[in-house]
Amino acid sequence: MRRRACGRQGISPRAQNRRDAMLNGRRTGGALWWRALYAAVFGATLLLTLALVYLTTVHVRTAEARFAHDVAVPRLVYGIPYADLINRTATAARLNPALLAAMTSAESGFDPHARSPRGAYGLMQVMPGTWREIGGAAGCRLSAADPAAPACVDEPAANLAVGAAYLRRLADRFGGNMVLAVAAYNAGTVPVVRYRGVPPYPETARYMRQVALAWYHLQTSGTLTPFWSGVIRRFDLWRRVRGAFVVILAMMTLPWVLPMRRPVAGAVMLTGVLR
Numbered sequence: 001m002r003r004r005a006c007g008r009q010g011i012s013p014r015a016q017n018r019r020d021a022m023l024n025g026r027r028t029g030g031a032l033w034w035r036a037l038y039a040a041v042f043g044a045t046l047l048l049t050l051a052l053v054y055l056t057t058v059h060v061r062t063a064e065a066r067f068a069h070d071v072a073v074p075r076l077v078y079g080i081p082y083a084d085l086i087n088r089t090a091t092a093a094r095l096n097p098a099l100l101a102a103m104t105s106a107e108s109g110f111d112p113h114a115r116s117p118r119g120a121y122g123l124m125q126v127m128p129g130t131w132r133e134i135g136g137a138a139g140c141r142l143s144a145a146d147p148a149a150p151a152c153v154d155e156p157a158a159n160l161a162v163g164a165a166y167l168r169r170l171a172d173r174f175g176g177n178m179v180l181a182v183a184a185y186n187a188g189t190v191p192v193v194r195y196r197g198v199p200p201y202p203e204t205a206r207y208m209r210q211v212a213l214a215w216y217h218l219q220t221s222g223t224l225t226p227f228w229s230g231v232i233r234r235f236d237l238w239r240r241v242r243g244a245f246v247v248i249l250a251m252m253t254l255p256w257v258l259p260m261r262r263p264v265a266g267a268v269m270l271t272g273v274l275r
Contacts (some may be wrong), residue, residue, distance in 0.1 A: 124163025
């Protein structure tokens with residue numbers, strides 16, 4: 001009798017059984033395969049969003065807080081480009097090697113041939129005027145009569161020595177306050193004096209955050225892995241990605257919090273099949 005009834009409705013017994021199972025699942029709230037898949041995707045999105053929120057908020061504030069208090073505490077570095085040279089140069093200039101390494105990472109990404117649009121050179125992105133002010137390094141001095149910079153400004157030892165000497169001079173200028181010295185290295189001494197602190201420039205804020213994050217990892221572990229170096233240098237990108245994931249997570253949450261209407265007997269379903 002059931003087969004005949006199904007035949008009269010134009011539905012095969014197999015299709016009828018499949019439809020009955022789907023309707024029973026809707027009536028009893030049974031977990032279908034797509035619900036499990038949706039829950040897995042939702043969980044992965046939630047974990048990734050929480051990780052991005054932690055990285056771009058809690059982790060940054062922790063690094064900046066420690067940077068303000070412990071930036072001058074000496075910490076030798078290893079496992080990064082020019083680690084031995086950085087340790088020797090920083091020690092000679094009475095600086096924290098972890099700080100000098102963090103600034104080198106932020107300035108040039110450890111590229112000795114880096115050039116900036118403003119004309120800065122080398123690992124520490126030293127300006128020609130700063131090079132002349134410091135007096136250069138042994139065997140590498142710029143002539144005031146010759147505006148062209150010699151090839152030795154790219155030499156890692158000379159560039160690090162001049163950058164470290166300039167940072168030491170800034171630290172002495174601001175009474176040993178290394179936070180202000182780092183800010184002045186980026187923005188100049190005049191803005192730091194004018195604002196009596198870190199200037200509210202977006203570029204300086206990004207620079208200070210990048211140095212603080214790199215220093216935090218170097219000060220904690222003594223090294224900076226390529227993974228964390230890439231994350232720190234692309235921090236603004238991760239902040240934008242975080243915002244996008246928050247929006248996606250909010251949209252994915254709606255089906256779980258909004259009341260779901262169950263099909264009413266006799267209503268037309270999305271598939272067009274009558275109940």
